[in-house]
Amino acid sequence: MMNSLEEKSLPQKISEDIISLILEENLQPGDKLPNETILSERLNAGRSSVREAMKLLASRNIVTIRQGSGTYIASSPGMVEDPLGFTFIGNKQKLIHDLLEVRFLLEPSIAAMAATNAEEKDIKKITALCDEVEVLLNNHEDHTQKDIEFHAAIALSSKNVVVPRLIPVINSSIPLFVESTGNTLHKETIETHREIADAIAAHDPLRAQDAMYLHLVYNRKRIHLAIK
């Protein structure tokens, strides 16, 4: 975590004031923030400090600065790329192994939650993504992005507000898995994805949980073979 002993700069302090203002005014993703002049008056700060503070907030993906248009609340405020800093874990084989261990803790239960809570529109989306991944796999095209979206759609269907924020943890691991399994899991990926999607559509939590578990088992077997 941040070391609280480190002194905060003026723009850092102002960026915290702006966060308070966003929360107080209950600004939502896509909402426009007041302009620099108004903010510098309200926060009793210089315009250049406000501008610096906005750059800090943009780098934390809290706001999006659109040149010539203004500053807006980001679509998933506060969610940065690689939020847990996996980039900086040097041993990638250990990272792949340990990420899979964590996926085993989370994803089967998330699939069960999705089977319980998915609405019709969620089921349509999950099924459509399942179809798209299957087409890409059959054409031997890169399915990584659609695979990530498939797992993200399941997490959203859980209706738990924390779970979709854990998606990046899962997402960031999928390119690693695809790479380390040498893209050889075609048949098993197609079959287990389909079983997961069907179980969620049938609102059958145990079947969804088992299907996701099996999906991860296939991944673990291939990774162990690839690492050997």
Add this chain to the structure above:
Amino acid sequence: MMNSLEEKSLPQKISEDIISLILEENLQPGDKLPNETILSERLNAGRSSVREAMKLLASRNIVTIRQGSGTYIASSPGMVEDPLGFTFIGNKQKLIHDLLEVRFLLEPSIAAMAATNAEEKDIKKITALCDEVEVLLNNHEDHTQKDIEFHAAIALSSKNVVVPRLIPVINSSIPLFVESTGNTLHKETIETHREIADAIAAHDPLRAQDAMYLHLVYNRKRIHLAIK
């Protein structure tokens, strides 16, 4: 996630070059980065752009800028405060409920992993923190920080590299829980913490898992009572 369609500023691009440099040179937490002059030459960029880029990296907690001394790799590079943006979830009661649901998925298994993998020094630390929380609770003092350290020490003992990076998810929830249970869980916290610590010390994974589960059950009961 970041919208890849949004155009990256020059300092953003340079900050990515600096990340590549950190990885290539395998710089570790606490290591000093080359100074601005050297970096601007190596990256073929102006000094003011390099300075801007460093501010962005500091706001993402990748580097720490010490005035008059230089720029260093942060202690947990890339781990920011509130990495999953919980600050921006408006409905705090739903957040508490859903965080607890996720803790149920993660923490019993993490306790079991800790019981399997904890070394002597880990066990000493967990036991010492268990003692400290107990003293604070008996004296009716704030135990939040030590409670967070207790759960963090267990996560570290799992020896999974991802799990200690999920700690902030867990950590950030403890102040909420302490607040919402009105600090009334003294006896149960003391007893279940002790049982968790003893089970890890005895290298008994199932006992550790059950003890952590019971700890969370007490929390859930109290939260449900508090919310009603």
